[in-house]
Amino acid sequence: MQKLIDEAIKPYEGEKGSLIPILQSIQEKCGYISEDAFSVIAQRLKMSEHEIYGVATFYTQFRFTRPADHLIKVCLGTACHVKGNSLNLNNIVNMIGIKEGEVTSDYRLGLETVHCLGACALAPLATIDEEYYGNLSPRKLEKILSKYTKGKAGIKDEESKKKKD
Amino acid sequence: MLTINGKEVEFKEGAMVLDVAKDNGIYIPTLCAHSELSPFGACRLCLVKIEKMRGFPPACSTPAVKGMNIITGDDELHRLRKNILELILSEHPHSCIICDQKELCEKYHICPTKAGRVTGCTFCPNRGRCELKKVAEYLGIEEINIPFIYKNFPLERDDPFFDRDYNLCILCGRCVRVCQEIRGIGAIAFTKRGHDTKIGTAFGKSHLDGECRFCGACVDACPTGALSARAGKWHGVPDKEVTTTCALCSVGCRLKLEIKWNKLVAARPDEDGPANRGQACVRGRFCIPTLVNGKDRLKYPLVKREGRLVPTTWDEATRLVADRLSKYLPQEVGFLSSPFMTNEAAYLMQKFARVVIGTNNIDIISDFAGSVIESQVQLTGVGAGTGTIEDIEKANWIIIIGADILTSHPVLTVSINRARKQGALVSMIGLENDLTLRQVDNCVSIEPSAYLPLLACMLKMIVDNETFDIDFVNSKCRNFDVLKRSLLDIHLNKISSHCNISDVIEKLVSMTNTSGRGCILYGPKILEIEHPQKIIQMLFNILLLKGSPSGLIPLIEEGNSQGVGDMGALPNFLPGYQNISDQNTISEFENTWAAKLSTEPGQSYKAMLKAAKEGALKALYVTGRGIPEGTLGQLNFLVLHDIYPSPLFEEADVVFPAAAFTEEDGTITSVERRVQFLDAGVKPTGMAMPDWKIICMIAEKMNAKGFDFADTSKVFDEICKINPLVSGQGIWALKNLEKFILTPVDETVSAKSNLVYNELSRYYRGVDLTEKVSDLKILYDRTAGG
Ligand code: SF4
Ligand code: SF4
Ligand code: SF4
Ligand code: FES
Ligand code: FES
Numbered sequence: 001m002q003k004l005i006d007e008a009i010k011p012y013e014g015e016k017g018s019l020i021p022i023l024q025s026i027q028e029k030c031g032y033i034s035e036d037a038f039s040v041i042a043q044r045l046k047m048s049e050h051e052i053y054g055v056a057t058f059y060t061q062f063r064f065t066r067p068a069d070h071l072i073k074v075c076l077g078t079a080c081h082v083k084g085n086s087l088n089l090n091n092i093v094n095m096i097g098i099k100e101g102e103v104t105s106d107y108r109l110g111l112e113t114v115h116c117l118g119a120c121a122l123a124p125l126a127t128i129d130e131e132y133y134g135n136l137s138p139r140k141l142e143k144i145l146s147k148y149t150k151g152k153a154g155i156k157d158e159e160s161k162k163k164k165d
Numbered sequence: 166m167l168t169i170n171g172k173e174v175e176f177k178e179g180a181m182v183l184d185v186a187k188d189n190g191i192y193i194p195t196l197c198a199h200s201e202l203s204p205f206g207a208c209r210l211c212l213v214k215i216e217k218m219r220g221f222p223p224a225c226s227t228p229a230v231k232g233m234n235i236i237t238g239d240d241e242l243h244r245l246r247k248n249i250l251e252l253i254l255s256e257h258p259h260s261c262i263i264c265d266q267k268e269l270c271e272k273y274h275i276c277p278t279k280a281g282r283v284t285g286c287t288f289c290p291n292r293g294r295c296e297l298k299k300v301a302e303y304l305g306i307e308e309i310n311i312p313f314i315y316k317n318f319p320l321e322r323d324d325p326f327f328d329r330d331y332n333l334c335i336l337c338g339r340c341v342r343v344c345q346e347i348r349g350i351g352a353i354a355f356t357k358r359g360h361d362t363k364i365g366t367a368f369g370k371s372h373l374d375g376e377c378r379f380c381g382a383c384v385d386a387c388p389t390g391a392l393s394a395r396a397g398k399w400h401g402v403p404d405k406e407v408t409t410t411c412a413l414c415s416v417g418c419r420l421k422l423e424i425k426w427n428k429l430v431a432a433r434p435d436e437d438g439p440a441n442r443g444q445a446c447v448r449g450r451f452c453i454p455t456l457v458n459g460k461d462r463l464k465y466p467l468v469k470r471e472g473r474l475v476p477t478t479w480d481e482a483t484r485l486v487a488d489r490l491s492k493y494l495p496q497e498v499g500f501l502s503s504p505f506m507t508n509e510a511a512y513l514m515q516k517f518a519r520v521v522i523g524t525n526n527i528d529i530i531s532d533f534a535g536s537v538i539e540s541q542v543q544l545t546g547v548g549a550g551t552g553t554i555e556d557i558e559k560a561n562w563i564i565i566i567g568a569d570i571l572t573s574h575p576v577l578t579v580s581i582n583r584a585r586k587q588g589a590l591v592s593m594i595g596l597e598n599d600l601t602l603r604q605v606d607n608c609v610s611i612e613p614s615a616y617l618p619l620l621a622c623m624l625k626m627i628v629d630n631e632t633f634d635i636d637f638v639n640s641k642c643r644n645f646d647v648l649k650r651s652l653l654d655i656h657l658n659k660i661s662s663h664c665n666i667s668d669v670i671e672k673l674v675s676m677t678n679t680s681g682r683g684c685i686l687y688g689p690k691i692l693e694i695e696h697p698q699k700i701i702q703m704l705f706n707i708l709l710l711k712g713s714p715s716g717l718i719p720l721i722e723e724g725n726s727q728g729v730g731d732m733g734a735l736p737n738f739l740p741g742y743q744n745i746s747d748q749n750t751i752s753e754f755e756n757t758w759a760a761k762l763s764t765e766p767g768q769s770y771k772a773m774l775k776a777a778k779e780g781a782l783k784a785l786y787v788t789g790r791g792i793p794e795g796t797l798g799q800l801n802f803l804v805l806h807d808i809y810p811s812p813l814f815e816e817a818d819v820v821f822p823a824a825a826f827t828e829e830d831g832t833i834t835s836v837e838r839r840v841q842f843l844d845a846g847v848k849p850t851g852m853a854m855p856d857w858k859i860i861c862m863i864a865e866k867m868n869a870k871g872f873d874f875a876d877t878s879k880v881f882d883e884i885c886k887i888n889p890l891v892s893g894q895g896i897w898a899l900k901n902l903e904k905f906i907l908t909p910v911d912e913t914v915s916a917k918s919n920l921v922y923n924e925l926s927r928y929y930r931g932v933d934l935t936e937k938v939s940d941l942k943i944l945y946d947r948t949a950g951g
Pocket of ligand 3: 445447
């Protein structure tokens, strides 16, 4: 990580006006901008990390926490809502132990809600990464999630299977 | 020339429309504008009309231009401003602003607990000083017709010294700007955007974990009650305010003491203070009330009876001291002056020692001040630095050496920042951390033992490359040849490899090559080598070679060691650094004081402690602590002035309760030789008395003449008559700055002394501030650790 940050800053060393490109490049390389990254930038640019944080949080494009390896999006649009998707959401919360907007402590799963995924015919609906899972029922949900919660091996299997497909 | 409200007026180049209005006595309501800060244009209250300009430009950030025709107020503008303020108030709890009971409320708190927090009714800590309310009153806001939104931010009160309630914040950005622009810290920033905008730190860290130095500048800049000092928060409007000078360090900040029910409840920096201009530091801003209001302050004179100190009357205590002191031979008595005493007290103390006791055994309790005075007298004839705060601000290059200036003299960093903004280059020798790295251009992290070799190399390089001010050196400096010859033995390679500082020397030297004035600030870390005077001489050499004689500033820590030295509380100098061995001087003083004076130099602070241990000194009169424990072995009689019980009590025979600097009148002299007044905000605690009065009472008991003064101003009059330096308030001038002597370099590797100088910036009269103020301990522990 440290190396990636260094690499991102290097071309801009010492130039104050180059904050945004540095932030962008770090986000690109690391996926997010960590607390450590802020103190490194602060040191290099001779700015306060708070000032930098202020600038960074002004732009919605930046994220400051490590994203989950797999992101679950639960739809709460009208169709899905009517079909009881909030119950599914509750079930997910119970199963993986994090609330909406959070990431599990091992960074494996993240949970978000959205308004209409554009596939109302499949309602109630959730996606994990690019994968769509429609007509959700508690049982189905359990099966899908177990692939992700079983243990690292399970996920790797899943991933390698995807690749083969 | 431009027209404002139909009147033709002149204006200064670069002024904003708001400045022009102010200069002409026209009020425009503002909230985000601040005289010391760059224009921001956030609150939009200052909208005006300017002919030929579209819309309503904000006065605070619109530059005045020749020929402008400005209207600062009419019905339309008034309505507009009212709307804008209503919008602001719709997100700011405002019952305290529109409540019809508000006047009574402020006085009597009629419904304190009935009101909810969100109304802002009793929860704004700022009742006395709310700019929002002032503007609302000016605009005549009586009700707000927009639905109120409470932001519901949690109260932030986990940090030391001040609380933050961002529900009261109007996002004027003054705190952010003052922290960044004036203090150069940047501990806070605007975070997020839109409705989520909030002043905060990176990742919502606490201020303690961030870089905040708790200077309080943001608290003072805030126009609302969002930021508030925790102590004294609920005292409401103070009964009175007294402006005095802070004695906790040598910067000489002017402070406004807030007094309620005859008690000091808060201190704020004074905008008109010549040294601080509205700034202060954590000690001056937050620590003074706790420091002086401690429950265990000494209230009565104490005398030792059967091994215990017991309270007694002033009459008895002073009589006892008078009796005992008259029994010793003059050379058996010694006087140690606290570097926190007023000039008047120091003057009277040395007069007492010399006239009544007949000894020159008097010195300041301070290692650093002693070295500074000794070296400076050698260099310029008087025991003071040559520079002023103005010299710092006008400098083109600045070197700080051997000081943790961010902790010891935080307000001077404000001046250094100002210089930097004008393009000055700043180097720091000796200390390096993230924050200092940001505040200077170049950081040389070396041990004190490498200071001297480094400076010698710098001198050599300057001389060899002939990058010195030849005219100045030729016309004003003697002994250039001697210096040059002494540099022949300095070999850059040898030394730089020895201390591993080769590349930094070049950087430093090239910095001093920038044209214009130089300024060097040196701190007590130089005491960590055997001959600190040598460092001071080399620093002055550099300044002389660069033609900037008036740039040397000793970062003395204690509030008045400068003044105490000026007043002659020194073993070998009379007031004004007049030599004791000079016959003319002596006879002059003998005339004025109508007494016979001893011409035998007295013993220094260190020598007196040694003599006390060995028994040669029998009686010691000490007006402060800071004396290493267990050094007074054989002493027969010990008199103390103190404000709190101290470890010296074991050995003391008489203890006088002294007034703290907030409780006494007089003058003190700052690091830039500025003589400023102390004004008692409150009466001394208990039966305590100011030092000068105690000395006069004893003198009187000994039937001495010349100690009968009605108040400190009478003492000051006598000082001005007798001391060629001090003639009143303000900076006393250095005379004889016509010819200088360059000092040869005679040693290149300096031995370490066994002193380690770390934490002086936490004492007042020997009282450890961190012991009294727990929040300060938290802060200092943290900054020392990080
Ligand atoms: S107290 Fe001083 S350093 Fe801390 S945030 Fe306020 S202005 Fe900045
Ligand atoms: S905290 Fe005070 S100074 Fe800072 S932005 Fe808010 S209202 Fe302004
Ligand atoms: S900088 Fe010194 S004089 Fe100023 S407030 Fe702080 S301690 Fe007092
Ligand atoms: S409402 Fe869920 S996909 Fe449209
Ligand atoms: S004072 Fe001008 S916009 Fe705030």
